[in-house]
Amino acid sequence: MKMNKDRWISLCLILFALIWIWQASKIKPLLAVASEDVGPKLFPYFAGSILLVCSIGKFFSSKEKGKPFCTKEQWITVGILLGTLVAYVLLLYLVGFFVSTPPMLFALVYLLNGRKKPKVVKTIIFAVVMTAIVFLVFRYVLSVMLPMGILFD
């Protein structure tokens, strides 16, 4: 049997289902509500078993597909994009919305633009103005709270 993309995905899912079922066996019921009650473990077992059975089914029924999802370069861009988003949340936690949003917007414009080169000045203006708009709209029009950062709190 040859391994292909679908089979690798199925294997990952099977592994996840097994870990899930193992973890589900450790759930402790708080109290006995009624003697007929099946308890909090049944449903996680049920969901995990469906996943297990279907992943095995997928493993054996998989067919080879020609087209790859994307190229290696595109994977790298996606990786950097994910990293930027993680960094943004970290910055939101530390320095808050005002300081972290303009650089994040600037970085995102560069990452999302594909092959074209965005203009630096235009992007900087966009980043600052957008931050101001989001702040004003959310804080004063919609009266929503924004993270202010632990360093400035």
Add this chain to the structure above:
Amino acid sequence: MTLSVLLSLFTLERILLSIIGTIIGIVFGAIPGLASSTALALMLPVAFSMDSYTAIIFLSNVWIGGCSGGLIAAILLGIPGQSSSIATCYDGYPLSQKGQSVKALGIGILSSFIGTVGGVLVAYLFCPFIAKWAVKLGPWELFSLCFCAIILVVTISKGDIWNGLIAASLGLIFSCVGFSPIDGAKRMTFGIISIYGGINLLALILGIFALGQILKNVAKGKTTNPNVDMSGIRGFGLTMKEFVSNIPNIIRSFLIGLWIGFLPGMGSGLSNMVAYASAKGSSKHPEEFGKGCIEGVFASEVANNASVGGAIIPMITLGIPGDTPTSILLGALTIFGVEAGPLLMTNSAQFANTFFAACILAAVITLAIQFFGMRSFPLMLKIPFEYLFSAISVICFVGAFSNTNTLSNCWLMLIFAFIGLFLYYAELPTAPLLLGFILGPMLEKNLRKGLTYATNGVWSFFTRPISCVLLLVAIGSLVWPIIKSIINKRKLATKGDAQA
């Protein structure tokens, strides 16, 4: 109550407030991450400064506006602003990609109007009768309904049945996290306090549909917006013939939306997907669904707005809210000293009638605002991809944060963005996952209740007629494709024999 009394209640000041309320609702509905429930929660303190009639008129406008606003982001950006517009994305977004965004918006706006007005009228006329019958539904019927809904959505999703079932089971798995229903045992929380209450729905939706989709587009190198074709658009952008041919679809979706909205705990988030599934199932050309088929937009938008009417029925007659927005509205009623329940229609008939009238008014205002805005909403797509989507990403983070006022929700959203990317990579459909996640707690609660109350265990789900029919439909639709393929193979074989 005479019409003149009702009309006298709608003063100029109240009508102006209605318009403001509707605009607030539409804006909240259209921004990914904010929903009509958010709008209601935030406007509640504002409404306290008004008298009870003005407040209920204002709040119902916010609510109805919010229910209809979701379609804008769903159609133009492919991001459901809230769970009620998920199925709208499936066909509305492809239509938009083809340059027909105005037409898709027109259909959505018109369908929303039909759904809301029809739903509210039915609620007004049948409130007392339906309430009596509804109390008889037990956990068995509710379990089977949820189960049937999940299976229906699995069978309509693209790709093979294994992928659909895997996605649904992943949804169920995510729904298990946090305190269990009924006894409150801690499950799979690994000591992380922020997920004790379960995985936040908004973080999941924004992660998979907004950020996940942006990641997918970047991975696929799809970094340009579609062109918008504005030429030759008149009225709602669709022909009379298209509308007439969709009337059966509209009626069916309307009834589904009404019925699901009426069931407690299940609102527009479920009805749009079930209506979409049944529209696809009974369509003459199901292969066009998901590629920009107008029937799909009709089904989803009629159903999610019809659920508004459906949700009003138990709220007014039984005092049971059908979903989050109605529970907030119910809270508002209580604060104003109006007790919802069987006696509301007799004790405060004028108040109840004002509420119904306000909902109809809200539907009309929403229609008018969106009709005139319809031609300018798609201009959003003229903004270059990188600017539009970097701004949307920031709004997603703010939306996720404001939902719980903690950054842990943003982390959760990022995790689901990653999971979303995995789903797209593995070609797993997203709809069954979401439905499994939304219905998981209902499914579990009713399963456990049903087993506890019954004397004959699992069989009790089959001995009750409604429950049995729903389960048979579910099992049938799961097995039918397999039987069909066997029959087709046999036919081919006999044909081959005959030719030989």
